[in-house]
Amino acid sequence: MTPELQQRVDSKLPPFDGACVHSVVGLTLFQLRELLAVTAKLLVLSYPVIRSYHDWHEHDGYIVEPNPDSWDTITSAIASDRTLFESRDDDFEVRFAFFPPSFDWLLRYNIDQDDESDVSTATCDFDLSVAKNNQSGIINHLLMRYPDALAQCESHLWFISNYGG
Secondary structure (H helix, E strand, C coil), X not given: CCHHHHHHHHHCCCCCCCEEEEECCCECHHHHHHHHHHHHHHHCCCCCCEEEEEEECCCCCECCCCXXXXXXXXXXXXXXXHHHHXXXXXXXXXXXXXXXXXXXXXXXXXXXXXXXXXXXXXXXXEEEXXXXXXXXXXXXXXXXXXXXXXXXXXXXXHHHHCXXX
C-alpha cells in the first residue's frame, strides 16, 4: 500500500468504503489480460490520470510511495501473455496496483509463477475496489461477464482479511 491508501483502509475511506470484485479461481494469463482490458476500457475515459505502485499488502505489508503513470502501462502489459508475465513483480504475492488521484477505485493484479521459463505455469489474480459513491455499474458488468471467475465482497473486509504484514 501507499501511505495514503493504508490510512484509507484503516479509516474505511474511498475506495475501501465500497465493493470489491475479485478472482475466486486462479486465472490464466489470457484470462487476466482479458479482465484488465475490459476494466481499463470501462475506466480510462473517466479517469485519464492514474498512479501506480507495487502493492506488498499481502506479502508483508510494506508501505511504498506511488508513481505517476498512464494507461499505456496497462496497454503495453496486456499486449501478449509474455508481456503481461514480464510486468509482474519478481517477489511472491506482490501486486501491481493502479488508482486515480480521486481514490474512486483501486485496480490490482498479481502473477506468481512456478517456472520463470514457462509462462503457462503462471497463476494470476485480480481485484478491483470501487468507492461507494462511484459504483457506476462496473462491478455488476464484470460479475455478469465473468460469473465463474469473480465474486463480490466489501472492499474494507477484503483488504483486512488479506493483510500479510
